[in-house]
Amino acid sequence: MPKIMGLTGDEAIAYAAKQSKVDVVAAYPITPQTIIVEAFSEYVHNGEVHTEFVCVESEHSAMSACIGASLAGARVFTASSSQGLALMHEMLYIASGLRCPIVMGVVNRALSAPINIHGDHSDMMGSRDCGWIQIYCENSQEAYDWVLQAFKIAEDHEVLLPVTVNIDGFILSHALERVEVYDDGDVEKFLSIRNAPFKLDPDNPFTVGALCFTDYYFEIKRQQVEALKNAPPVIDKVNKEFEGLTGKKYSYINTYGLEDAEAAVLCLGSTAGTAKAVAKKLRSQGKRVGVIKPWVYRPFPSEHLLQTLGNLKALAVLDRAICPGAPYGALCSDVVSTLYDNGKQLKVFNAVYGLGGRDITPFDIEAIFNEAMDVAKTGIVKEPLKFVGVRE
Amino acid sequence: MLVEVRWHGRGGQGIVTVSRLLAYAALLDGKYVQAFPEFGPERRGAPVTGYTRISDEPITIHSHIYNPHVVVIVDPTLIGTVNMTLGLVKDGTIVANTEKDSTTLKQNLRAEKAKIFTVNATRIALDVLGRPIYNTAMLGALVKASPIVTLDSIDKVVKERFPGAVGEKNVAVIKRAYEEAEKVE
DSSP states (O other), rough: EEEEEEEHHHHHHHHHHHHTSSSSSOOOTTTTTOHHHHHHHHHHHHSSOOOOEEOSHHHHHHHHHHHHHHHOOOEEEEEEHHHHHHHHHHHHHHHTTOOOOOEEEEEEEOOOEEEEHHHHHHSHTTTTTTSSSEEEOOSSSHHHHHHHHHHHHHTTTTTOOOOEEEEEETTTHHHHHHHEEHHHHHHHHHHHOOOSSOOOTTOOOOOOOOOOOTTTTHHHHHHHHHHHHHHHHHHHHHHHHHHHHHHHOSSEEEETTTTTSSSSOOOTTHHHHHHHHHHHHHHHHTTOEEEESSSEESSSOHHHHHHTTOOOOEEEEEEEEOOSSSSSOOHHHHHHHHHHHOOOOEEEEEEOGGGGGGGOOOHHHHHHHHHHHHOOOOOOOSSEEEESSSSO | OOOEEEEEEEETTTTTHHHHHHHHHHHHTTTTEEEEOOOSOOOOOSEEHHHHHEEEEEEOOOOOSSSSSSEEEOOOBBTTTTOOOTTTTTTEEEEEOOOOOOHHHHHHHHHHSSEEEEEOOHHHHHHTTTOOOOHHHHHHHHHHHHOOOOOOHHHHHHHHHHHTTHHHHHHHHHHHHHHHHHEEO
């Protein structure tokens, strides 16, 4: 029987890591670190887990220690945020390049300068191309559920890639919500101990991370792309198994009102929840609007997105990070190239919002829906890239 | 039905704690909840706000609360310095910790249409706890003003959060605040 708990996003992720029986957690315990590792260190202190908790001197070292442990065959978890993730950047590529199935909770927060500790997606978008599977959650329940699934996806031998489970800084990380947690026994059945296909062993030494010049580097990188391509069927399989256990349905994309919508908002994370509340109100007034929320951002779910479009005529893509000098934000670029490649004539505009934790209000989102409905009616996009909620 | 509550107090007065206690109690009543702080620098003594959302249905909205149904004033010294009624819905409820008479309070709050409840939570806390920690007292007054959760559930979560004598004393504080909270006519 699931149990109802009141958990913040941070606590929900820590609880899932606890139930996943991780062997090693390496983390740097000082700001901008999150309450995720603070909560986990309490489990260690109380003897509730048998995890080797390594307190290191920087986020760079945290990921280095995680990589070593993962190569030794351990189930490894860590968490990071903001400047910490930026400092980890170099090691993120090594984790994926060495095919380490590490799971990391990322609390998405702004990057300096100016100094800011609040929620936006700049940190993860800055490491977007690090070769990790990237999942974005709308609420604490999703954060808990996806961490449990993330280990199973990451450690599958067809994938063997690290996974980030992202939650919005403060908006989710510090907000207490109702979370249904599952029995330890059920989680154990779903997620058996890690079976590594190869592991560092002093008795049978082998080399990892060797020099690889013009002769093989390209092939190794090509294999990483292939590994990400292999992820979708594994994600499908894990989502189905999880549904069998919990009744909760997960996929690459979550939608609301798309069956008859003419205009929709597409966004990541907690904003999708606010957009659903606004869409619900507008739909009750007879307006045909909907919401598209990619759960999985990498690998980008192009095929699934194309299948969800239905009768849409206009789409507003919301980016919570800025790509200075680019035609669109990162998410919108992915959406536009997916549509263009498939000859879709859907009209798209990009709204960049919420940088540095600026609240995206239901009023802001209603205005975006109104604009999308206008575009659906006229077929004319007046402003392809706009900034919502900023003083100009 | 969705009820949105805004808590006003100062850093160090347990505003985050009390916003969460209300949410935990609502969970026991089978509701859906959110509780979150105003995300700013955490300084002792500075005005802070906390928020609690309670609903019979799953809550998907994740923006700040702009139009609360209930405003709880934990720190009486804030009245007149912070705009407590900002965005309060027309027929909303204000629950104030105060020792002032109701006419002065009404004038200070400038909220003609709101339902106002007062309680001298500072006095109750000093009597029962011997210390001016009056966040939990406001839970009792809130339930009297607007029965969004049951007093039983409040007692349960308070005892769980503060085991032993501290929990018992806080339950006594809450009970007294519930009994003493009065509607301002």
